Each structure stands twice: as structure tokens, then as C-alpha cells.
Amino acid sequence: MQKSSFFNSINGDRKYNASDYAAYFGSFIGNGVYPNPGNNLAVTAVGGMNISVAAGKAWINGYYYENTGTFNISIDAADGVLKRIDRIVLRLDHLNRQIVLSVLKGTPASTPTASLLTRTSDIYELGIADILINNGDTAILQGNITDQRLNNDLCGIVHGTVEQVNTSEIFNQYQAALDSFKKEKYVDFITWVENLKDILDENTAGNLLNSINDNTSNLDAHSSDYVRQPFSGKVDNNSTSTDYKVTLTPPLTAYVDGLPITIIPNVDCGVSPTLNICGLGTTPLLDADGVALTAGAMKANKPYSFVRVGNNFFIRNGSGGKPLGVNYTGSCKIVAETATKGYIECYSSGTLSFSDRLPQTVDVFLAGGGGGGSSSGNSYVGGGGGAGGYTKTFYKVKPSTPVAIYVGSGGTAGSSGGSSTYTGLTSASGGGGATSSNGANGGSAGGGGMVLSTSAWSSGGIAGSNGGNGTPPHYNTGSSGAGSNGTGQGTPTTDFFGRIHAAGGAGGAGGNTSTGVGASGDPGTSSFTAGSGSAGQTGSVGVMGCAGGNGGGGYGGGGGGGGYGSSTRGTGGTGGSGVVIVRWGY
Structure with missing residues (x-):
């Protein structure tokens, strides 16, 4: 087919599309970027994981592109273990009718390669730079940016009226001459x-x-100058969760202030982990505030950077170890899944504060302290203590404003457990202590707490479970009654992660007045033993004893009832302390 252009239109008989003009310009303007000025569309590192592309012009298949000012681009975070190469491209997109700057994210690998350019009838790309992202990098170095503008296979320079200069061939000639x-x-x-x-x-x-x-x-x-050339790599295979070891070749001969190191743990860290380099001695690993790292603060196969100051290694800001901007004055466990996602378990009363780097809302779970089991008497067996009540809700966060948290303690024998509160506005009441009157009744359930903000789960707190009853009077042989878990909305007392808390305590055992038979009953079920109520004391009858009831498991579990005894009466067990759990970013 014969084609010619361009002519004036008479009554609309000469109409042309953009593709006609592109084909025209493409016939004498080759693909590539303009050679002048020298920084035309040059890629530069500008701090952190950010780059900028300078102002400049380019042509792709007869279509014109111009960037009138500095264009900033954020690069995705580095992988913790593998490297990758990201490619910066100019993309001609016929479907969206535009040419734009874009990033072709590479695939992480030990020996990475850049992604291939797309060159189809719909998409045509020019590669202007490749960026090497090493594992664990927190900033892009200019030395890791490869300028591809002169690479004729990827981009090239706009030159000549028919075809651009084949810079790849010139480069190969220079390389051959140098070799x-x-x-x-x-x-x-x-x-x-x-x-x-x-x-x-x-x-x-x-x-x-x-x-x-x-x-x-x-x-x-x-x-061997590890101050100027920091070590970065995995810890030794014989390292444990609280004792990380690193062996260097050549070996480090002495600890010095300012010594930097980046380690990749083989297991999640335990409480107060340490680091030992080349057998020079264990050194505490602390967060940026000088506090020992908590269990789970460092995850296996993730990089963490430290610097030695005095007799400690301090974690570098942004390297993890604990969520930035989370502080608690009481006993607790902080788990940081990311810099903006995690949770804290509060085991004793204190104040909690957040920075403005965290999300605006937090979820709160509270369980009150468990009630104490009753002691056995002359003619009765002790009952199990009631489980603490629980509450779930959420709150708006006010950055840097301390929040008062009270964790209810477990009740002693026959006494109620304390209430747990968050900000004084939301509470979960403690479980009731078991009564000794009539000798067999278990403690009452802890009351549900009040919620002054809209709850995502319920309109009010939920009661815990009653403790188990004791057996009939002591002259009848039998085993104790069993406790049960706290329930709410037809389900056990569970926190955000599905763990069951606040089981009622079991009643004590009764038995024969002379031989003392009768086994302890079982409390309600729970996911773990931490924070559980203690078992009731075994009573004695002659030379034999009647077992006390087992305490309820989970934080806020009821204490077990005391076992019958004519010689020695069993004392009721103490209820388990409550807990307050706060999470964010979920």
C-alpha cells in the first residue's frame, strides 16, 4: 500500500491520527534520551530508599516525552536475606496514551538480575538505570546505581536525522582495545x-x-578493622535464643566503643538476649532506650543492627527490637511484628504510652484476677474460686499521653480477685472468692466490665465462670466437683489470639473420716498455665489425705478449693492474677 503525508484537508478528505505523526517523527528521530545537558533524565540517590530523576527529554517510537522538573520515586524496602535489582524505565503505554517513569521491581536472589524490558505493540520501555538493593539495605547508595542511558540495547542517545549512534558498538570497540x-x-x-x-x-x-x-x-x-568495615551476617549455628555467638575471620581481638555489627538470628530471641563475638564475653543487647530486649523482639532470619557503647550493644534506630514509640513502666512482654504492628501483654500495673508513629486506635483485652478457693472446715470441703471476668474493646490513641493500666491480683483463700482496668474507664472485675458456708459452693464468676466506647466485640464486659463445688460432707467418700471455663457470647474467655483465659477453680476432695480417699477435681480448661490459680492444700485424715482442687488455668484463673481433713484442713488456693493485652496495627 502506498502512503504519503501530510496535505491540507478539503472537506475532511485528509485526516491523520497521532500514530501517523509518530511514524513520521520516528522515521528520522531514533529512540533514546537527549545527550545535553549531561544529567538529562539522570537517576540520583537522595537519601533512604528514595531516588530522583532529573529533568529531561526523550523519544520513543516517534512519541515525545519531557520531564519538566525533578521527579522523586520511593523504592520498596530491601529483603532481609536476598538481593535484587530494580530497573527504572520510561514506559510508552498506548492503552493509556502516555509515557511515564516507572519501576520494574526485581526478584530477590543471591545473584540477582534486572527484569527484562517489555516491548510489544501496546507497551514499549526504555531502561535508564539499574539499582542494586543489597539484603538489609536501609538506604540506596549512588555507587549501586548503574546508568543505562548510553546502553543502546536498553536506551541510547537521540542522535542524527536517520538513526541514533550505536553506542553499544562503540563501547565494545573501546573494551576490546583496552583488553x-x-x-x-x-x-x-x-x-x-x-x-x-x-x-x-x-x-x-x-x-x-x-x-x-x-x-x-x-x-x-x-x-580486621571491623569498625570501618562492619560485619553483617548470620550468627553461629550453636547460638541460643538468649546467647547469640559470632565468629569473625580474622578474629576480633577486643571490644571497642563504636563497634558496629549487623546480625541475623537463627532463632527468635528470648528474654534479655546477649551477644558474644569471638569469645570476648557476653554483652547485653539493649533497645534504643537502654532497656533489655524482650522475648520475641528479634525474629529469626531478620537483620538487626547494633553499635557497642560501654559494656552494651544498643540497637540502631529503625532496626527493630521493639516497636518504636511503645513504652510501659510495669512488667510486660512486647512483641513487634513490624515497626507499626504488634502487641503488649501487661502482667503488673503501670503506665503505657505511644508515639504518633503508631496507628490511631488500639484493641484492648482485660481479664480480672481470679477468686481464691475456700479452705475446708470441720464438716465441709472447700469450693473453687471464681474466674475473673473479661472485656474486649478498642480506644483512640492520644500520642505521648500516658495511659494508666491496673492489673487485678488474684484473691487469697476465700477472697475475691482484683479488677483490671484500662484508663480507668474500662474494667474487668475479679472472680469471687469461694464461700465456706454449707461447705460446698464454688466461688461466683467475676463480673463483666464496663465499656465507655463502642466495642468491636460486645456492648459490655463478660462474666467469668463459677468455681467448682466441693463434695458432700466429709463422712461420705467422693471426689471434688469440677470448675469450668469462663464463657461469654457462647464461647470461652478468649483473647484476640484465641487463647483461653480465666478458668474456674476446682472444688476440694472429701473422704472417709479414717482413710481419707477422694481425688482432686479438674478445673475448667485453658490454653496455658501462666497466670493460673494455685491448687488447694491437701487435708489429712489420720494417715491419709484428701486432695485439694486444682487451680484454674490462664490469667485470672480461680484458686482450687482446700481438701477435707480432720487432722489438718486444706487451705484454699490463691487466684491467678489478671492481664491486660493491647494490640495495634491489626
């Missing part, structure tokens, strides 16, 4: 060295050897 020159001069150098051996006298040769040895010593000293 030939190096090969020729290498032969000349070896010949010169052999001749030098023949003419050097013994003293001169000895001095030269001494100089070489001195230079080798200087190189060895430089390779």
Missing part, C-alpha cells in the same frame, strides 16, 4: 620483573621483600 592493551603490557611487565631479579643485589632484594611484608601486615590490619 588488547592490558594483555600486551602484562607480558612486558612479567619480562621486566624477570630482568629485575637478575640485576638486584642481595641488599636491594632484601629491602624490597621487607617492604612487601610491611604492606601485607598493613593489609591484614585493614581487613
